[in-house]
Each structure stands twice: as structure tokens, then as C-alpha cells.
Amino acid sequence: MTGRIVHPGETPWSMTERVCVTTLRPDAGLWTPLWWWLCLGMALALLAGGVVSVAWLFYAGLGIWGIDWPVAWGFDILNYVWWIAIASGGTFISALFFLLRAPWRTSLNRLAESLTLCAALCAAIFPILHLGRPQFFYWLFPYPNTMGLWAQFRSPLVWDFFAILAYVLCSVLFWYFGLLPDLATLRERAQRRWQRVFYGVLALGFRGSARQWRHYQPVYGVMAALMAPLVVSVHSIVGMDFAGGAATGWHSTQFPPFFVFGAGLSGFAIVLLAVIPLRPALGLQPYITDWHIDVLGRLLLTASLCVAYAYVMDVFSTFYGPDQADRTMFAFRLHGLYAPVYWGTIMLNIVFPQLLWWRGVRMKQPVVWAICLGVLVGMWLERFQIIVSSLARTQLQSAWGQYTPTLWEWSLLAGTIGLFLTAFLLLVRFIPMLAMAEMRAVLEDRP
């Protein structure tokens, strides 16, 4: 097994050396590869567009968006759900497979967790923007306000607040806690003063003593055990935001697990999407091998099949259930204004990932990368058809409508993609993308 996880010639010393050189770049001054600058430039351009969009939103109000009655949830909620699902990949790989004692996750967990952080950051922005008056974001907290009214504790929107907050906080802690030994390694190897101070402060005095390790390992295990149910709870509650609503097509008891399946699909897709180009760019091929791509491809296929099962049951329940309005809305999904969105969802989330049944396809990384990009687009389309198609075809024919996103909504979406890429590129540059301490344990256990 270890031979497939790490190339045979690698030792703990060579691994540490390679990762530290990539992060600290001791011989090259502040020089950073061109690809990194190009990507950062593009990311910052997108981010700048997003900043302008948010500034205009704060000035002019929600009227600049295309949302209106009956489609009062548009890109804001859609993008929130999409980003939070993307964030799940790191947690699935890092926490769930840690609990399942899968040694291959060691090669991927830092990268996947970093993706989680950046995606969760993007997700957290949308509910605040959606409020209309973002300066009152603290009204989301369930505290008795001046009118003496409490939050509606039976509403999943309140649960959502707790779930997201807990998830984001725990994700940051889990990521940072796992990073401590590596920050200490970087502090010890840094040759420049700013690097020693930077990594020294971040390492919080971690020295790698036997006492510290004795406390570190159980705490990491407990955090992993907390993260696994948290990732399920956060997506389940997102599912319940819809399932508890009265809109057509939303009331479905499978929504909580269905959203978890979708989160797994998006999460594995983003990890593959990042791993495939970063492996050669950061020189990580000896530690993230073709076998990892193969495993991730299989996981993506499994998640796609789970989502396919949910789609089939969704269609079945629509026709098996008693509500005629659901059937009318479903016909609208198939043949109406947004039909390309529905069929795009099916093609990108279900049909194309079936190519991953063949090992030959899983070994062709450009093809896998294209499938993953398709899955991310497909998951976005899925959210669009769940939210927009349902709201556009309510029970009352007189309340039917449609939704056309404005340029400001598109630029906001592009801005969050820019924010995601900027944050991730900064992490790639300044944080080791391989969990050195954990990888050392894998290499030392090798027979």
C-alpha cells in the first residue's frame, strides 16, 4: 500500500526538504514561479470585479439583482449552497478518511482542507449579502432583540446559522491544528528573519516535544471525530432549508442525504481539479501519485452514482406523491424555460462521470480534470434548477414568474471565484501543501 502512496525512493528527510524548499524558497529570494503570478493576476482581476459589485450593492440595494417575486432566492442562495458543498471535499478526505484509517489521505489532506477553508469563506459571504442590510448581520444571532422577539427555533434557517458557524470555526481550527507541526518545521528551517518570525508566531510555540505530541494526537483524533458529523449536519440542514419550505419540488425527505451526496460530489471534484495541476507545479508527484488520482476518480464516480440514485428517487417521488403542483413543476423543469439547466445537470453530474468506470479514463488526467470541471458546473446548474425552477412555478398559476440574473449577480459570482483563487494561491505559496508531520509517520512506518 505504502508503495502506491509514496514513490519508493522517498525518505522523511527528502520529503521534508522538498516541501520546505517549495514553501521557503531559500535560494531564490522572493522569486515565485510565473504560473503563480499569472493565476494570482487573474484571480485578483475577478476579485476586483466582485468588490465593485458588492460596493454597488451596498450603495444601491438589492434592487440591482434580478430577484423579485416569486423568485426571491436567486444567485445569493444558489451560490451559497454551491460553495458550501465545494467546501465539503476537504472535510470528507481529511476527517472521514482519517477515522477510517485510510493512509492515502495523508498526501491530500492539507490541500483538501485548504480548499475547504477558501470555499467556506466564499459561502459565508452570501447569506450576509442576501440580508439586504448587511450591517445588521448580527440579527442572525438568536438573541432577544428590542422588540422582545426570539428567533424561530423551529426554522432550519436558524439551525443553518449554528451549523455553518460551527462548521467554519471547526474547519479553521482543524486545518490550523494540523498545520502546527509543519509551521514549527518551517520556523526551524527558515533562513530569513521575517520567515522565522512569521512561521514562529504561527507555530504557537510548538516544539515537537514528547509531551506535546502526547496531547496533540488525541486532540487531532477528537477534532476529526467532530468534523465528520459536522460536515454531514451542515449539508443536511442546507437540505432542510428547502425541504421545510412549501415551494413545489422542495418538500422531499431525501433532501438532507441528497445534499450530502451532492457535497461529496462537488468536494471530490474540486480536490481533483486542484490536485491535477498542482502535483507537477509543486513537485508533489512522489507523494501524490497516479494511484491517488485513481482513488479520487473512484470516489467521484461513487458520489455521482449516489446523486443519480437521488435524482431517480426525486423523479419517482414527484409522480408517486399526491401533489399535482410538483408534477407540473417537474414538467416545467423538463420542457420549460430552464430545461437546458436540468439536462445540463444530468449530463454533467451523471452521464459524463460514468466514463470513470474505465481505469484508462481515470489515468488520463486531462480527461479527469475536464469531468471534474463539468461536475462543478453541473452542481451549480443543479442548485439553479432546485431554487429557481421551483420558485418560478409555484402552486398558484397566477404567481408564476421567471428569473434573469443581472450583470451584478454574475460579477459577484465571478468575484467569489476570484476570492477563492486568491486565498488558495496565497495558501499554496506560504503554507506547505503536504502534511509533512503526518507524511513522515507514513514514511517511517514503511517496511
Add this chain to the structure above:
Amino acid sequence: MKYALRIAAGVAAVALVAVVAAAIRVPQAVFPAWLAVCAAWIGWPLGSMALVLVHALTGGRWGDILRPALRAGIATLPLGIPALAGVLWGARHLYPWVQPGGGARITNGFYLNVPFAMGRVVAYVLVWGWLGTVCLRGRDVGRTAPVGLIALAFTSGFAAIDLTESLDPHFSSSAYGLIAAAGSVLLAFAVGVLMEGMWTRGQDLRDLARLLLGLTVLWAYLDFMQFLIVWQSNLPVEAAWYAPRLRGAWGGVALTIVALHFLLPFAVLVLSPLQARRPAIMLAAGLLTGMEILRNLWLVLPTWTQPVPLAGVGLSLFFFGGGSALLVLRHRNRESVLSCSVQPGDAHV
């Protein structure tokens, strides 16, 4: 062994004769009980098949340890023939949509009609028969597993809808099949731990405890999500399904299920010191097995306003218990004969 075989065969035969005699005289008292016990039993072979197929894909010590018990569970599949025959015989007493004119009163008649239902039953028998044969033969399981799991997921989900959800044709829950599948896998794993746990120790026992914990949490999660969404939405059609199951004596059963199907096993299995203690694991597995049977009774029997006599439940339990014991003993007998006939150096059978 022969003695045990005769006892099991005798119990099953006597129970079957008694059930048939009672079904002719008082069908309303027997068929609901038969269906409830059948729904509980079918989870064992189906869950065992799912676990064998998953293990063929993932590997792991747990599958090696549980393999004899899982194979024994699959070997009880032939019991499905009298089980399904009983359900088909009593369908008119069980399902409103089978009764004359019943189809006109429902909106899902495209699915709930006799010819289509018969076709589905044939499909289930063919798919489960094929998968059971593959799993028991032990060859090419890995190659069959991906397709087999997909087929099993759909057939077991739709079978659960056909067998128990359609008792109330107005009730619809898209998670119903998933819950049934999770319950089946949990039942099969718990029975496996009961059968093989006596000879397991150390880290292996701990692994079994953790996996049992994971499956318990999975089932509880799915079942609770369905309940929570129905409670939260408070729609008349769905509330009407839960109402008889949460009031009176059945409400007490529901609380018992919460306490003994989830809370107590969870408390036992989550504690690290208890994960290494065989009596604790066996207790949790026993509770989960018993409660999964009770949960199926709770799903089926409150459908009727008239209480179903316990004698019918008892007779059905004796038949399925005796029949399962007979088939398991026959299977073990055959396995031991085969293993004795394999000479050193032969390929593993």
C-alpha cells in the same frame, strides 16, 4: 447438527401449517403480522448481500471476520418464496390499491397496480437470486459488485416501497428506500456480530464495534431526518401516517425504538473502553437485531385501526425463525463438507 436441523424444520413446518390454517379462518389477523415479520426478515439476506458486495470492493478485516455469517444470511434467501407467496395471497387484505376499485381512489395508480406490481416482484426475485448465487459461489464477486450494488440499491428501495410504504398509498417519502436499505445493512451487520463476535477479540472486535456504531448512526440519521421534515412541514397526508405510530401503545413502541435501537447501543458503542468488551458489543448487537424486528412491526401493524393479535406475530416469527435456522444449518453443513473435501494445496473455495 442433524438434531438441530430436524428441530428447525419441525418448528418451521408446524408454524407454517398454523399460519396457513389461521390465514384461511381469520386473514385480517394473520396477513399483517406475516407482512411485518417478512419485512423484518428480508433485511437480513439483502443487507448481507450488500455487505459482501461492499467488502469485495473495499476489502478490510471486518468482511473476513463476518463472511461466514453474511454468507449464512444470504443462504436464507429461498425463504423469500413462501414469504412472497404469503404476501401475494393476502394482498387483498393488506393493500387498499389491490382491492376492487382501489386504484381509482389513488393518484399513483400508474405504479400501484397489480400487473406492474407482479412484474416488479418477478424482477426482485431474479435480481436477488442472481446476486445471491454470485455471493455464495464466491467467484467474480469483485467484478459483479459495482453493478450488483446499484441493482441492489434500486431493488431493495423499491421493494420497501412496495411491501410497506404502499400500505398507505397516500403517503410518500423519497427517503423511504434509503432508510430501509440502511436498516437492512445494520440488521445484517448486527446479526453477523452476534454470530461471529464470540470468536473475535482485540483490534478486530474494536473495528466491528466502530463499524456497528457507524451503521447505527447512519440509520438513525436517515430515519430522524424523515421524521424531522414531516414534523416540521406538518402536512396532513404525512402527519396522518405518523399519527397512529406515535399515539397510544405504538407511541410507547416508538419511544422504545428510540431508546434501544439508538440511544443505548450508541452509548455502548461510542465509549472506547466498552468497544473492547465482548459482552457490551454483543449486547448492542442483540439490541439492534431485536429492535430492527420491532421497528418493522411498528412500521406495518399500526396501519390497521383494529389491533393485530400477537399470536399471528408469534406464529410468523416462529416460521421465519425456524426457516432461517434450517437454511443456515444446511448452508453450514454444506460449507463444512466442502471445506473437508478440499485437499491441502487446492484453491480457496
